Amino acid sequence: xxxxxAVGDTVVLxxxxxxxxxxDALNFRAYMDLIDTHVHLxxxxxxxxxxxxxxxxxxxxxxxxxxxxxxxTGPAGVKVSSLIFMEASVPPDQTELEAELFSRLxxxxxxxxxxxxxxxxxxxxxxxFPEQLATLALDARVRGLRRVLYTQPDxxxxxxLLAENLRRLSETGLTFDLCVRPKQLVLVADLxxxxxxxxxxxxxxxxxxxxxxxxxxxxxxxxLVAARPNVACKFSGLGxxxxxxxxxxxxxxxxxxxxxxxxxxxRMLWGSDWPVSADLAAWLDTTAELLGELQDFEQAAIGxxxxxxxxxxx
Numbered sequence: 001x002x003x004x005x006a007v008g009d010t011v012v013l014x015x016x017x018x019x020x021x022x023x024d025a026l027n028f029r030a031y032m033d034l035i036d037t038h039v040h041l042x043x044x045x046x047x048x049x050x051x052x053x054x055x056x057x058x059x060x061x062x063x064x065x066x067x068x069x070x071x072x073t074g075p076a077g078v079k080v081s082s083l084i085f086m087e088a089s090v091p092p093d094q095t096e097l098e099a100e101l102f103s104r105l106x107x108x109x110x111x112x113x114x115x116x117x118x119x120x121x122x123x124x125x126x127x128x129f130p131e132q133l134a135t136l137a138l139d140a141r142v143r144g145l146r147r148v149l150y151t152q153p154d155x156x157x158x159x160x161l162l163a164e165n166l167r168r169l170s171e172t173g174l175t176f177d178l179c180v181r182p183k184q185l186v187l188v189a190d191l192x193x194x195x196x197x198x199x200x201x202x203x204x205x206x207x208x209x210x211x212x213x214x215x216x217x218x219x220x221x222x223x224l225v226a227a228r229p230n231v232a233c234k235f236s237g238l239g240x241x242x243x244x245x246x247x248x249x250x251x252x253x254x255x256x257x258x259x260x261x262x263x264x265x266x267r268m269l270w271g272s273d274w275p276v277s278a279d280l281a282a283w284l285d286t287t288a289e290l291l292g293e294l295q296d297f298e299q300a301a302i303g304x305x306x307x308x309x310x311x312x313x314x
Contacts, residue, residue, distance in 0.1 A: 032288060032299060035307040036083040036113065038203065038236045038271030039067060041105075047090045047098060062275040064109060070274060071113060074284030081304070083113045084271075084311060086177070087121035089148050095121035096135060103141035116313050117143040119177055124165040125156060133165075137172040143311040144175035150184065150207070157187040163194040170197035175310060177234075179203045182214070185221025192228040199230055199310060204237035204273060205259050210251050211243045219258055226262035232310055233263040235302070236271030239283045248279075249286040256290050265298035269306045 042049060042062040052058040071080045085102045087095065099120035106115035120136050122145040123129060136142050149157065156162065169176055178200055180188050185206055192200050202225060208218040225231055235256060242251045259268060270287060274280050291299045308314050 032078045032291060032303060034078065034080045034270055034287070034303045035116070035313070036071075036080050036272050036274075037201075037234060037269050037307050037311070038086045038273050039083045040086050040088045040274065040276060041067065041102065042088055042275065043101075046101070047088070047094050049088060049090065051089055057278055058275060064105065064115065067274055068111065068113065070280045071284075073281035075288050078284055078288050080113045080284075082116040082313075084117045084119060084143070084307070085115050086119045086271075087146050090121060092123055095123075096132070099136060099139060099142055103139050106141050115141075117141055117311050119144040119146050119175075121145070122147055124176075125159060125162050126165075127161070129165040130168060133168055133172065133174075137174060142174065143313070144177060144201070145169065146177035146179060146203075148179045149188075150179055150181045154184075154187060157184060157191055163191060166191070166195045166198050169199075170195075173312060175199045175201055177201045177203050178231075179207075181207050182209070182218040182221050185218070185225055189221070189224040189228060192225065192231050196230055200228075200232070201269065201310065202231055202233045203271075204241070205233055205235050205255055207237070207241060208255050210238055210241040210255065215254070218255075222258060222262050226267075232267040232269055232306060233259050234269045234271050235259060236269075237273030237277050239277035239279055239286075240273065244279075248282045249289050252286060253290065265294065265301045265306075267306065268302045269310065270302050 040062070041064055042052070042058065044060055049058070067083070074080070085106070087098060090098050099118055102115065102118050106118065109115060118139070118141045120142045122132055122136065124147055126132070136145065166176055176198060178188055206218060206222055206225070208214065226233070238252045238255065239248060242248055272280055272283055277283060291302060
């Protein structure tokens with residue numbers, strides 16, 4: 001990204017005119033627009049979150065208003081214009097109610113960032129999935145589905161019924177978010193290949209062990225997954241996987257670089273994973289630095305363009 005001579009320089013960013021209003025002696029940054037494609041709004045007064053048990057930081061409610069406060073702590077010039085609600089692994093008998101509630105919130109809530117879409121929970125391993133899919137597909141705010149898979153055995157990912165049901169998503173235009181661990185990426189690549197017309201999104205860049213520094217298994221898995229054209233990589237959630245006592249950007253840079261080399265900017269999205277990744281200010285700082293090193297059109301693709309296209313937000 002080229003430097004600017006002074007605050008107030010006018011630049012073209014993603015096909016529109018923006019003004020550079022944040023700079024320092026070493027780095028000049030243009031206005032950066034982001035869509036947060038991964039936000040968990042938690043309402044413990046309404047839903048059950050078994051995975052939060054014992055985690056003091058995730059106790060209680062984490063609301064849209066709370067997120068709006070947190071997102072204001074980011075660096076000058078970086079704006080999250082909208083967000084996508086990500087299902088929060090509630091029990092099966094609460095999944096459709098969760099989607100309905102946050103769809104209604106998206107329709108009536110005022111202010112920014114606004115909820116533009118909902119990724120609903122589902123059970124694609126179930127024989128009853130076609131009926132669940134038909135119900136969820138009727139909701140205009142639901143643009144995709146997710147089932148957390150890192151808790152499941154290998155046999156789950158290899159199930160013919162799972163692949164059969166995920167192939168059904170292509171008929172509705174809904175996406176499927178993959179929440180897995182590095183050791184599962186080989187099986188995930190096979191699953192993606194078995195569903196060539198379904199659009200997949202790999203959450204949290206495949207959840208590498210950032211704190212532990214493990215690379216080889218994750219890198220090989222990412223290359224396998226990226227070889228399938230019907231999957232995009234969501235660069236999100238790495239804040240909770242890193243060492244909180246070390247600078248975040250330095251820890252995640254090599255993971256970002258590898259994703260960029262494998263998926264290119266055309267198949268990468270950005271998200272936070274708030275409130276699981278609670279330090280939104282640090283993640284926005286890291287985002288500003290890493291995306292700020294790219295060309296303007298690459299920034300725009302990762303920040304907003306790919307989210308608009310893949311989740312059909314426009």
